[in-house]
Structures are given as C-alpha cells and as structure tokens.
Amino acid sequence: MAEQRITITIDENGKINASTDGIKGEMCLAELQELLDENEMMQSVKKTDEYYQTEVNRNSNVIKNKQR
Amino acid sequence: MSCVVKTATPFIDKEILCLALEQIGCKITVQGDSIITDIQDRVMGYQTFERDVNGKYYLAAYSYTDRNRADFVSEIGKHYEVLYQKKLEEIEKARQEAIAEAERQRLEQERIRMEEERKAFVEKQKNSIIEKAKAKGYSVKETMANNKIKLVLVRYTY
Structure with missing residues (x-):
C-alpha cells in the first residue's frame, strides 16, 4: 500500500504552493491541476528528479501559482 | 473729484455683531431682529440696531453727532471684521476636518x-x-x- 501525499499551502493573499509525494511521473502534475482552480495561473513548475522516475513510487513536483 | 464715499462694514451676521458690541463694552438685549444696547440717550432712548430689508443691521437710533456715530460704527466694524474672519476660518477648519474624517x-x-x-x-x-x-x-x-x-x-x- 503506497501513500500519496499532497501538501498545499495557501497564503493570506490566496497564493498557493503545492507539492506532491508518492505520485508517479506526470500524474503528480495532473493531480495538482485537477485539485486547483482550472483558471489558476501557474508561476512556476519545478520538476524534481523523482518526476522523471516513472517506475518508482516516489515522484514529486512543486507548483506555485501567480500572486493575485 | 466731487466726493468720496466709504461705507461702513455691513453688519449682516447677528451673532458676530452681538459679539463685536460686547467686545467694545456694550451690554445688549436681543429682541427678534432688534439688538438693543445699554447706551442710553435722553432723547432717543437706548441705541438699537435693526435689520433692514436687505438683511443688514443698521444703527436705528443714535442722537450723537454724526462724527461720534461714525466713530462708534467704525469701532464696531473693526471688531466685527476680525470676528467675521475668525468665524470664516473656524468654519473652513471644521469643513476641512469633516472632509478628512469622511475620507x-x-x-x-x-x-x-x-x-x-x-x-x-x-x-x-x-x-x-x-x-x-x-x-x-x-x-x-x-x-x-x-x-x-x-x-x-x-x-x-x-
């Protein structure tokens, strides 16, 4: 049984910082995009080494949206 | 030049006129639009300011000579002008404060x-x-x- 963990931080202005852990490959980014508002403007997407390791369980991705 | 005429300060504000009279030492009694001073004359009685149709207060009863009358009115006028200006400044200050508070x-x-x-x-x-x-x-x-x-x-x- 593998744990999939998403940590989302929303600051007082609504700016979001989100990271995933334990979600395979590109699914981590897709998962975040589904959770966030579809109109959310992404400021940066940082792909860690784990993002490219599609065969292992531990993948991660960090996503930030633009400040309003 | 035939003549030069200078009019006295028109007293249009009753409250300020009363203050000006008090400042020169007059005791006054206000009855409607009449301001009765404590300056008494044997012939004319108490000297009184009345309001004319244009809204100006004028000295209605004064038995002194014209020179004395002019000096008396001029003296009141000096006080009146200072008080009038002070009131305008106070109103402006209050207006500015009200604007600032509203803002x-x-x-x-x-x-x-x-x-x-x-x-x-x-x-x-x-x-x-x-x-x-x-x-x-x-x-x-x-x-x-x-x-x-x-x-x-x-x-x-x-």
Whole structure:
C-alpha cells in the first residue's frame, strides 16, 4: 500500500504552493491541476528528479501559482 | 473729484455683531431682529440696531453727532471684521476636518471591503480544493500557521 501525499499551502493573499509525494511521473502534475482552480495561473513548475522516475513510487513536483 | 464715499462694514451676521458690541463694552438685549444696547440717550432712548430689508443691521437710533456715530460704527466694524474672519476660518477648519474624517471613513470602509473580499476568496479557494480532494479519495488535514493555510491530502493506493 503506497501513500500519496499532497501538501498545499495557501497564503493570506490566496497564493498557493503545492507539492506532491508518492505520485508517479506526470500524474503528480495532473493531480495538482485537477485539485486547483482550472483558471489558476501557474508561476512556476519545478520538476524534481523523482518526476522523471516513472517506475518508482516516489515522484514529486512543486507548483506555485501567480500572486493575485 | 466731487466726493468720496466709504461705507461702513455691513453688519449682516447677528451673532458676530452681538459679539463685536460686547467686545467694545456694550451690554445688549436681543429682541427678534432688534439688538438693543445699554447706551442710553435722553432723547432717543437706548441705541438699537435693526435689520433692514436687505438683511443688514443698521444703527436705528443714535442722537450723537454724526462724527461720534461714525466713530462708534467704525469701532464696531473693526471688531466685527476680525470676528467675521475668525468665524470664516473656524468654519473652513471644521469643513476641512469633516472632509478628512469622511475620507478616513471611506478609506476604512474600502480597507474592510478589500479585507473581506480577500478572506472570502481564500476560504472559497480552500473549500474548493478540499471538496475536490475528498472526491478523489484523499483524507484532508487542515492546519494554520503564520497566516497560511496548510492542507495535507493523503490517500493510499495498492
């Protein structure tokens, strides 16, 4: 049984910082995009080494949206 | 040049005229539009200011010589002008303070509106994420730290 963990931080202005852990490959980014508002403007997407390791369980991705 | 005429200060403000009279030592009694001074004459009685049709107060009864009359009115006029200017300045100051207070209240309302709008947005944003996460099978743990909302979403796959 593998744990999939998403940590989302929303600051007082609504700016979001989100990271995933334990979600395979590109699914981590897709998962975040589904959770966030579809109109959310992404400021940066940082792909860690784990993002490219599609065969292992531990993948991660960090996503930030633009400040309003 | 045939003649030069200078008129006295027109006394149009009753309150200021009364103050001016008091400043030169007159005791006064106000009866409607009449301002009766304590300056008494054997022939004319108490010297009185009356209001004319144009709204100006004039010295209605004065038995002194013209020179004395002019000096008396001129003396009142000096005090009247100073008091009139002072009143105008006080009104202007109060007006400016009222404008500043109204502006301060307007800005405070605007600040409150923006603050409420921001909080409502963040709350809606958070609730939307929680709702979607739960629909996708995540358990959600919410904490608050440093004015930031932290959501930890966890689910298990086989």
